[in-house]
Amino acid sequence: MNWFTFPADNLLCRCLGISITCLHVWLTVLFVFVIMPTVLGVSFGIRRLYMRTLLKIFEWATSRMEKEAKEKNQQLYKPCSNGIIAKEQASSLQQEIQELRGSPSSLPSEPEFEMTDIFYFCRTGVESILDDEVTKRFSAQELEGWNLLTRSNYNFRHISMRLTVLWGLGVLIRYGVLLPLRVTLAVAGIILLLVLTTLVGFLPNKELRFYLSEKVHLICYRICVKALTAIITYHNRENKPKTGGICVSNHTTPIDVIILANDGCYSMVGQVHGGLMGMIQRAMVKSSHHIWFERSEVKDRHLVAKRLSDHVADKTKQPILIFPEGTCINNTSVMMFKKGSFEIACTVYPVAIKYDPRFGDAFWNSSKFGLVSYLLRMMSSWAVVCSVWYLPPMNREEGEDAVQFANRVKAAVAAQGGLVDLIWDGGLKRAKVKDAFKEEQQKLYSEVLVGGQEAGD
Numbered sequence: 001m002n003w004f005t006f007p008a009d010n011l012l013c014r015c016l017g018i019s020i021t022c023l024h025v026w027l028t029v030l031f032v033f034v035i036m037p038t039v040l041g042v043s044f045g046i047r048r049l050y051m052r053t054l055l056k057i058f059e060w061a062t063s064r065m066e067k068e069a070k071e072k073n074q075q076l077y078k079p080c081s082n083g084i085i086a087k088e089q090a091s092s093l094q095q096e097i098q099e100l101r102g103s104p105s106s107l108p109s110e111p112e113f114e115m116t117d118i119f120y121f122c123r124t125g126v127e128s129i130l131d132d133e134v135t136k137r138f139s140a141q142e143l144e145g146w147n148l149l150t151r152s153n154y155n156f157r158h159i160s161m162r163l164t165v166l167w168g169l170g171v172l173i174r175y176g177v178l179l180p181l182r183v184t185l186a187v188a189g190i191i192l193l194l195v196l197t198t199l200v201g202f203l204p205n206k207e208l209r210f211y212l213s214e215k216v217h218l219i220c221y222r223i224c225v226k227a228l229t230a231i232i233t234y235h236n237r238e239n240k241p242k243t244g245g246i247c248v249s250n251h252t253t254p255i256d257v258i259i260l261a262n263d264g265c266y267s268m269v270g271q272v273h274g275g276l277m278g279m280i281q282r283a284m285v286k287s288s289h290h291i292w293f294e295r296s297e298v299k300d301r302h303l304v305a306k307r308l309s310d311h312v313a314d315k316t317k318q319p320i321l322i323f324p325e326g327t328c329i330n331n332t333s334v335m336m337f338k339k340g341s342f343e344i345a346c347t348v349y350p351v352a353i354k355y356d357p358r359f360g361d362a363f364w365n366s367s368k369f370g371l372v373s374y375l376l377r378m379m380s381s382w383a384v385v386c387s388v389w390y391l392p393p394m395n396r397e398e399g400e401d402a403v404q405f406a407n408r409v410k411a412a413v414a415a416q417g418g419l420v421d422l423i424w425d426g427g428l429k430r431a432k433v434k435d436a437f438k439e440e441q442q443k444l445y446s447e448v449l450v451g452g453q454e455a456g457d
Contacts, residue, residue, distance in 0.1 A: 030184060038222045047231050047383070051359070054382055058147055058358060061163060065146055068160045117445075137329050137422070147358050147382065174380050178229070182379040185227035190276075193220040194283045201286025210316075213287035214265045221261040228255065230384040234263055239390035241266070241319040241349035244312050246341055249351040250413050251323035252331045253364045254371065255378065256353055259386060266321035267291060267311060289317045305343060312346040319349065324406065325426045330363040331355050333420035334413055337406040347393045350409050352417035356385040389416045 037043065148170040196216040203209040225232070240263070241247040247266060249256060260266065269291045273281060284290055291307055311317055324337035331354065342348065355362040360381025364374050378384065391412055396405045407423075414421035 051231050061146055137333050179380050182227045189220050189223035197283040197287045217265050221258055224258050225262045228384045233387045235389045239392050244315045245347040245349050246320045247349045248322050248324050250334045251325045251328050253362045265318050267318045308344050327426040328364045333422050334410055335422050335424055335426040337410045339402040339406050342402040342406040349393050350391040350413050352389040352413045354387050354417045359383040359385045
């Protein structure tokens, strides 16, 4: 019976040998052309060339798409406007009430409620419902052009046969070549981070341990950056965060951490997790100073403030990295900065991050996608292209409270990143509007009435 099994065994051995050879070649290419240049800090400029090539392809696809739609007399894009409602220039509550009452000169000398006042609040409420500037910050941007991703613009691939073929070729490249390459690099980066930080943590010499820890973190983060094919442009590096300070940035995605840590080491702040994330946290804290809180400690503001203050007081420790919005916003705006990190007596280093949506949507909609599925979406996108601006360091001015300081930093970040500066709390993604916002509107209306009485007196 041996002569019946021999051909099958021979074929199996050949297939196994070919698989091992292909895996060996694959890992060798990764090590020589990706991992070693990352360790040595060398770049061949391949990603920049890849980005320019993609832009030319997107431009051709968009022009072809517009031409086909014009020939078929189809509307390609939705009408573009700054909002659903055409609003006039903003005016004060008092001016609006005066216009509704038909007496623009002055209000009555005595506080008096009129039925016409209701129309102002009704109109404002309807406008807020139809053109809500808060909830639309938690959904993905829609592109005017097409980046050959059906997740950004639907049905554009069906406009012509050429676009269909180009889209199909893109799917093969992204899922057949780029995704396996990126997953391999990501796994390699995480394994190296776990192993090397654990080994460095056993070194008895403190100075040597911190020095090697910085090198290990930089190498592993840069491998993870390559796993996303991230093309990052850093501006004003002379303003990079320094020890004894806190780095604050707008927040679009968990990848923000890797984007910033690719250019310098930071001490992370966060809640203790389990699973793989917990393993990474425990390995990182062995070799460098990070601040992890237990779930029961997160709501203890005094404990959090004390640990942050103790950290920045030690000039040998790395700057703290914090995202004061507390949630991810869709790369179009900056929402309220929580005041906690601005109550610490130290220098604040603002950073603005802006992603290019043409290559893939970087926004993490945590209510729609889990972290793993989100990362797979990012790894199956074309690339992560972003700009990072280091702003001049800022300190709390005399007579300025933490809220005012936070708003001043937020305004600077929004202006530099070309983002919309919003006063709303990002926590509104999952929570109801606080009573304080409602009471503020009531207070403004009461001041209009009482103000009229005081003017008469």
